[in-house]
Amino acid sequence: MRPILLLFLLPALLLEYACQSDSTSAASGGPAPETVDSLSVTESPFGETPDGAVTKYTLENANGMQVSVINQGGIITNIVVPDKAGNMADIALGFDSIGGYLAEYPYFGAFIGRYGNRIAEGRFALDGEPYTLPVNNGPNSLHGGLQGFDKKYWTATPLEENDRVGVRLTGTSPDGEEGYPGSLTVTVDYWLDDDNALTLDYTAETDEATPVNLTNHSYFNLRGAGNGDILGHELMIAADRFTPVDETLIPTGELQSVEGTPFDFRQPTPIGERIEADDEQIRFGGGYDHNFVLSRNGEGLQQIATVYEPETGRTLEVETTEPGVQFYSGNFLDGSNIGKGGQPYELRTGFCLETQHFPDSPNQPDFPSTILQPGETYRSTTVYRFGVR
Helix, strand or coil: CHHHHHHHHHHHHHHHHHHHHHHHHHHCCCCCCCCCCCCEEEEEEEEEECCEEEEEEEEECCCCCEEEEECECCCEEEEEEECCCCCEEECECCCCCHHHHHCCCCCCCCEECCECCEEHHHEEEECCEEEECCCCECCEEECCCCCCHHHCECEEEEEEECCEEEEEEEEEECCCHHHCCCCEEEEEEEEEECCCEEEEEEEEEECCCEECECEECCCECCCCCCCCCCCCCEEEECEEEEECECCCCCECCCCEECCCCCCCCCCCEEHHHCCCCCCHHHHHHCCCEEEEEECCCCCCCEEEEEEECCCCCEEEEEEECCCEEEEECCCCCCCCCECHHHCECCCCCCEEEEEECCCCHHHCCCCCCCEECCCCCEEEEEEEEEEEC
16 A cells, blocks of 8 residues: 555655745745856867967857857958858858968958058148058058058957857057057957847047048858859948049049949849949949948937848848948959868959948048047947848
8 A cells, every 4th residue: 555655645745845945945035047048158269370379259149140259350250140941151251260361361351450441552641740551452551551450469358248248359559550650559349149230349549649440341141151142132221422433442532422323222232233334433343342421310320231132031231330331342352262161252252341431531631530539539339230031
């Protein structure tokens, strides 16, 4: 009879034990509820440079989206997002190892400074003083010169908040570096949240007046890096005007209407629809490599561009505090850069949306100023938000 009696008593004994446990827990404030972290930041080695060991910081959210950043060049090496069927793919052009980023490469994912885009003939004057910069793009200085921020070794710190994770990169550009005046202290925070939003927050301070124009040079292919061209991506840019350029891609100073031109992306339009148009500006750029004057309404973050890739259903929305965005259609990619998985990056297999102040602003008095003064703090924010439809 004892086995049978035990079977009858066992449920009651278990219930009594559970009640006692709950009562004890409640009296002591209770244990922390069992949770699974939806957001994480992890570190892994990514090679060596003469400046030190390179670390990859991988941010991951509850949706499985991942963003990886290295402290060499502040480079975004990977952006892994789902398509409409839930299949994950890395949509950022780049390399599998540090070697590709240490050789000559077209700024894949890089942190750009002190001055994003071009300065005519590598010259400008400030407060009556002439300054000369290294020339590295035809007759012009591009993306901060020969040793821009894309080649600097940054101090990195992982970041964690309740609703997002990130990594902070900090460093100093000394007075006279690449010809620029003033000692510039710089911080850029990369954040990822569960809304699949990658946020870039930039700040900088100087001890002497100097031009500052910071941006990121990620190349996107929403089909997946190395998976064909980007000509079928449908692009919208909220801009009524753009800055036409001369044959060396320096702005003429004009703000030209996009109406009736291949530069009218006010409605979603395939990137490839007019990329071969018989148009002088298209010929100068070999496609699109132009600054768009954003149709902003006041200050703060505003959505300024959307991209949709019909095959995968992936979408990209861009928000920024900046007055302009450089749309670049990968015209100079020629297969010489062997990317992830051994895939060569051919012509127009990636596009860039580089939020910015306008090119050559130090020489263009009618453009929004890029001069940072002592006692001021440079602040800029851009959000790349990924989704599907």
